[in-house]
Amino acid sequence: MAIQSKHILGNDPSTLVLDSLKGVCELNHQLALDEANRVVYIASPDPSKVALICGGGSGHEPAHAGFVGDGILTAAVCGNVFASPNPRQVRRAIELVGNGKGTLIIVKNYTGEILNFGLAKEQFAARHPDKADKVKFLVVGDDVAVGRTQGSIVGRRGLVGTVLVYKIAGALARRGASIDEVYDIAETVTENLGTVGVGLEHCHVPGTATSESHLTENEIEIGMGIHNEAGNKRVSPVPPMDQLIDQLITMIISTEDKDRSFVPFRGGNQDQVIVLVNNLGGLSELELGSISGGVSRRLKAKGLSVQRLISGTFMTSLNMPGFSITLLLLPEEQYTRNLILSLLDEPTGTPGWKWSSCVPPARLQSSPKIPITVSATKKSEVPLKAPDPPAFNSAVERACNAIIRAEPEITRMDTIAGDGDCGLTLKGGATAVLQTIEEGKVSGEDIVSSLIVISQAAEEQMGGTIGALFSIFFSALTQGLRSSSTEAIDWSGALDSALDRLYTYTRARRPSRTLVDPLSAFVESIVSGKKLAEAVGAATTAAEQTKDVEAKAGRSAYVEGESLKKEQVTDPGAWGVKLILEALIQQ
Missing domain, CATH: 3.30.1180.20 (Dihydroxyacetone kinase; domain 2)
Structure with a gap:
């Protein structure tokens, strides 16, 4: 798969880290920023509470600056993307938030971070010997992918488990615990992380050349x-x-x-x-x-x-x-x-910490399914039977399989002309209808009941605009067929009334670059007395012509018109209707 190499930058890649830190401070009124050293810190830290400092390379947001705030971290020191900050930056953080209660520095187990943060701690202790015992240092390594043999010297890498250390130690510090108590709880958490x-x-990485897929x-x-x-x-x-x-x-x-x-x-x-x-x-x-x-x-x-x-x-x-x-x-x-x-x-005042329910996750309880019942026709309890029930079943199966096979192409069309979901939406409906055929719920022995089931499948398994349009049409078609006699099915009248009913819920009219184009062409041809094959041909032509039609409805209406014409892509919903109708008349 391709690596996503596009980025939105405020100015240029060299200022991205600082621009981001400024944004974090805009989000959280508690914070201040030392721009020269790229230290985000609580502007007025409580000197009676242990201070927590973390940091490392940028590119891991919201870690680390996103966790600075009431109840977690007191300061975060940020290097360039994937590069540790230098000791001067870290010393500045200690000077900004360190106090007599104590300071705990927490770093992920990466060589650069251990060396630079550790050096800063030692330099601070050398310059302030009276405060040396109040600054503690903790390394977090939680990665289990690196085994003991491979990591025999360097140990486990520090990953997102470090954030749990921040949260738990920070909450204890806010309670007023001593530096030793805060360190001990942080160490306990670290030892039990995987x-x-x-x-x-x-x-x-922003600013670097686009690389090949790995x-x-x-x-x-x-x-x-x-x-x-x-x-x-x-x-x-x-x-x-x-x-x-x-x-x-x-x-x-x-x-x-x-x-x-x-x-x-x-x-x-x-x-x-x-x-x-x-x-x-x-x-x-x-x-x-x-x-x-x-x-x-x-x-x-x-x-x-x-x-x-x-x-x-x-x-x-x-x-x-x-x-x-x-x-x-x-x-x-x-x-x-x-x-x-x-x-x-404990609640926090940081943008990086996400909501937690504060209770164990409950077992999922599913709502009972409500059975769908299909009432008999008012005119007669005798089912409306197709002239050739096996042929009816085969036609529905062919239509469903045609849609399933065409899913990649329909998806490609909709990626250009819509939101990319049309192929999977149609495939979901077709798959559901095939299952109902296997279960005996769709059969030419009872056309009305079959159409109700197909309408339900469109409603439940497809969803969205296209599912609603199909469901409305098939529901209306069912109502129209109820007036037919068992000897002569009035498909023309039922289709005509179904299209009229559909028009009450959508403003799309041919040509509109929607599925209405081929559907209306088909219905109007049948109503005018054309043979089935001719009506399908009219629908096919209408679907193919959508590539040259200005979008007036549907998702394509929001896509720039010249772009659609340049791509010469047909409307995906219209193409789906075309495939369904063509499959129905195949032998």
Whole structure:
């Protein structure tokens, strides 16, 4: 897949970090910015509370500056993208927020950050010997993808689990705890953290040349770092979500893999965990919601007790399309376990921390399904039967299969002319109708009932504008057919009345570059006495002509007209109607 290399920059790449920090300070009135050293800090920190300082390279937003504020961090020191800040910047942060209560510096386990922040701490202690014992230093390494053998010297990389350390230690500091108490709780959390990430592709650094794709279309990388470092392994084809989540969870909780069994999980339904599902920057909220639910379900299936489920964007790798799972194993000792949960649940005054329910995730309760009943016709209880029921069934199946096969092409059309969902929407409806045929709910033995079921499938499985249009048309067609006799079905009158009924809900009229174009051409041809094949031909012509028609309705009406004409793409909904009608008359 292609790497997303386009970025919106305020001025140029060289000022992006500073521009971003200014924006963070505009969002949070508590904050101030030392522009020369790129330190975001609480403007008036409480000297009676331990100060927490963090930092590192930029490109991981909202980490780190997004967590500065009441209840989490006191200051964040920001380097260039993926590059640690220098010791001078860190010393400035200590001078700005350090106090007699104490200062805790928390860094991710990366060599540059340890060296630069550590050097700044030592330099500060040398210059202020009276305050040396009040500045403590904690390194967080939570990545389980790097095993003991591979990381024998450098240890585990620091990932998004670091944010949980910020939150819990920061909440305890706000309560007025001593520097030793804050350090101890931060260390306890660090020792019980495990994180693993997965990426669909690497990210792109603003201002750098566009790079080639690192992964194929059907390949993912497990264990990628947050600076584009290679992962633990590549997997192809991409497994289904639940299988992928199972692999990731196993890497964290397994005690059999001695090379990466870092967290003392006990097993046997004894483990209580806090779960953090993190967007690495390029996933949609739609995907993240699905992943979060999947993680919670799979953990419960494995016997773990999920005490908190937190999901959102906490520590990114710029625009990397991927996610990570972090598990914080709660201590067996009840007081410490309850303390950690209460600290996690405390509200904060920072834009980076996402909402949490502050309770264990509940088991999903589904609403009972309401059965759909189809009443008999008022005129007669005798079903309206097609002249050749098997041929009716075959025609509906052909139409559905034609739509399913054409999904990629319809999607391509709609990507240009609309919002890109038409192909999948039509395919969803067609798939649902095929299932009803297998269940015997759609049959030429009872046309009226079959059309009601098809209308319902369009309504429930397609949704959106196109689903509503199909559902209205088929519902109206059903009403028109109810007046037919069992001997002679009045298709002409039923189609005519269905189109009139549809017109009461849409302003689209031919030519409008919508599905109404071929549908109205077909119906009008039938009403005028044309044969079925001629009517389908008229619909085909109308659909093909939409590529030259100015959009007057539908999503295409919002697309620049000259662009549509240049692309010479037909309306995707109209193309779907064309395919359905052509399939109906095939032998």
